[in-house]
Amino acid sequence: MNDWNPKRWLRILLPTVLVIVWVAIAGLGGPTFGKISGVSTNDQAGFLPASAQSTEVQNLQSGFRTSKDLPAIIVIENNAGAKLTPADFAAFGKLSVSMAAVPGVAAPAAGATTSVVGPIPAADGTAVEYIVPLNAGGEALKDKVAHLRTVVAQGTPTGFTAYVAGPAGLLADFVNGFAGIDGILLIVALLAVFVILLVVYRSLLLPVLVLLTSVFALSGAILGIYYLALNDVIKVSGQSQGILSILVIGAATDYALLLVARYREALFEVQSKWAAIGRAMKGAFEPILASAGTVILALLCLLFSDLNSNKALGPIAAFGIGFAFLAAVTFLPALLAIFGRAAFWPFMPKPGNKKVAATTENTLPGLEGVRGIWKGVGTLVGRRPRTTWIATALLLMIAVAFLPTLKANGVPQTDLLLTQSQAVDGQKVLAKHFDAGSGSPVVIIANEANYTAVIAKALATPGISVADVQRKPAAVAAVAGPPAAFGAPAALTDPVVVNGKVLINATLKAQPDSAEAEAVVKQLRADLPAADASVLVGGETAIALDTNETAQADLLKIVPIVLLVILIILMLLLRSILAPVILIATVVISFAASMGVSATVFNNVLNFPGADASVPLFGFVFLVALGIDYNIFLMTRVREESLKIGTRAGILKGLAVTGGVITSAGIVLAATFAALGVIPLLFLVQLAFIVSFGVMLDTIIVRSLLVPALSYDIGRAIWWPSKLAKAAK
DSSP states (O other), X not given: OOOOOOOHHHHHHHHHHHHHHHHXXXXXXXXXXXXXXXXXXXXXXGGOOTTSHHHHHHHHHGGGOSSOOEEEEEEEEETTOOOXXXXXXXXXXXXXXXXXXXXXXXXXXXXXXXXXXXXXXXXXXXXXXXXXXXXXXXXXXXXXXXXXXXXXXXXXXXXXXXXXXXXXXXXXXXHHHGGGIIIIIHHXXXXXXXXXXXXXXXXXXXXXXXHHHHHHHHHHHHHHHHHHHHTTSSOBOHHHHHHHHHHHHHHHHHHHHHHHHHHHHHXXXXXXXXXXXXXXXXXXXXXXXXXXXXXXXXXXXXXXXXXXXXXXXXXXXXXXXXXXXXXXXXXXXXXXXXXXXXXXXXXXXXXXXOOOOOOOTTOOTTOTTOOSHHHHHHHHHHHSHHHHHHHHXXXXXXXXXXXXXXXXSOOOGGGTBOSOOHHHHHHHHHHHHSOTTTTSOEEEEEEGGXXXXXXXXXXXXXXXXXXXXXXXXXXXXXXXXXXXXXXXXXXXXXXXXXXTEEEEEEEESSOTTSHHHXXXXXXXXXXXXXXXXXXXXXXXXXXXXXXXXXXXXXXXXXXXXHHHHHHHXXXXXXXXXXXXXXXXXXXXXXXXXXXXXXXXXXXXXXXXXXXXXXXXXXXXXXXXXXXXXXXXXXXXXXXXXXXXXXXXXXXXXXXHHHHHHHHHHHHHHHHHHHGGGGSOBHHHHHHHHHHHHHXXXXXXXXXXXXXXXXXXXXXXXXXXXXXXXXSOO
């Protein structure tokens, strides 16, 4: 083998330049960790498909208002269930004035004295409601809602409990839920990786070098994505931000583990660290490139999604994987070149000093010199291949049988938060005393000539309590006095007409994020065209409905595309047709088994109300793309060894030499995705479990037993139709 031996000036210049470049990238990217939240949005409406009715309504709705107000619904109830008194109403009137003065509360419309609607007394006389429009979004909205909650708490009379809920309150609580992404999530993930690397390498320095590679890769990715989002090239959400961090750290660490394993292996064979780096790069570059390329292309398949949130995540995550690859093949080799064997201190590898097991007559070809657990696994695969793959396949199919129990039809937004939320509690109280859909109406856009017929049709729809066209002006007086005075509108004039269209607000009786509310929207969309053929139905409930239906359609469309892309890459990489087909089949079974187990855990252990409709798609993309990584790591080494010693011996040798590093990589990736569980949002907690469990299942069962045993049983034919399939061994 011609080992790499660069000139002295290149040995000094190359690692120095690479380290300086990456330090500069990290220096520029580090500060953007705290700023990226400023260019992110967690508004579900911002990620809708352009073709959805709710998107069309939202676009038309902007013509009926001068600002993008989001209503906060304040509900205050008597703790003892007593009727409200005149003194109570006087206090509520003062509170209305105080809320109107909160920064961020929308200015009153022309002819109105205030933009705050209420206090509106409940029919049972034990609670009041306000509707407060806020004109802020993102992080600014969180601050406005926090200020509003302080004012409401101070102005609420003794004996009453107040809640700031509605779309504004719920979105603010979601933003608070994502608050840990910049700090807690990153710390938990890095700490988990550091502990695992410490155990794997038994070295103090090498885990630091690998973590630096991951953090610098993330810094570069964050830097690029921040400026892309700042210039409106892509949209970033708290969800995609958290996934990006985990994905980059996990992928960069996995690639680093593979490179370091080949480097350590070479250090036992040669004296020169440069020769060892050359051998490591030669052996690891192709599988790392294939792995990164596979994940990137699989993630870019999300561009075929009709859901804009998926379209945004695809390039964001692919961008991050690109930086993980670049850091692993440039920055880490530069660090290894600088530190050499000292990186492994105190257990530094020395040429010819590797401990090997004695070869006996019972040792299978390919396992010569192999020690420990992987000799046992290899022996099991070699002596009982058919029994091994059939048994593992049956085990996986048992898990697959539970897949139909997965309830991934979407869940109410109020169930997405797993911690205490004032908005969620307030919605429950609101439903006790008022129409639960107050403040989040169904928005109907109709032709001016047909609006009275549309209103009549809407009022005839079960589940709608009130429906009326937007009129001008809609002044509301908030004064202290008898209950009848509160919320009493001023004289109503003609409807607001924009380009021949009018806007109708229809109040739902059911909670707006419930299945019952979505059923009402479906009914309206079916019935209203009889009154106006061009009518459109939107609003918060319609947004959730369109998002769920689009996510389910995306799953059926994107899954075949991802599988086809990965199959083509594997065929090119392994120069075979049969082996890639086998690998794709095993990964799909592994994914289905993971989802089946996840469904059982979600339904019977964690008692989740269901799953977001996009959970299966995200689970599929991550598990299939990342799961195929380990098969790439394994089968590229198997092919390399098969060329030397034959297919069956090559399978056992490849399994033995990659067993430790792939298992370590799987544990690292599972641990990093498990860190998503610290964010108290149902979607991320479920994704954390699915990917973490799926990666471990793929690492321990599929890659260690099913794939090698099935390949061993088939023999050299797995390389069909390449020449290797016809080799003598």
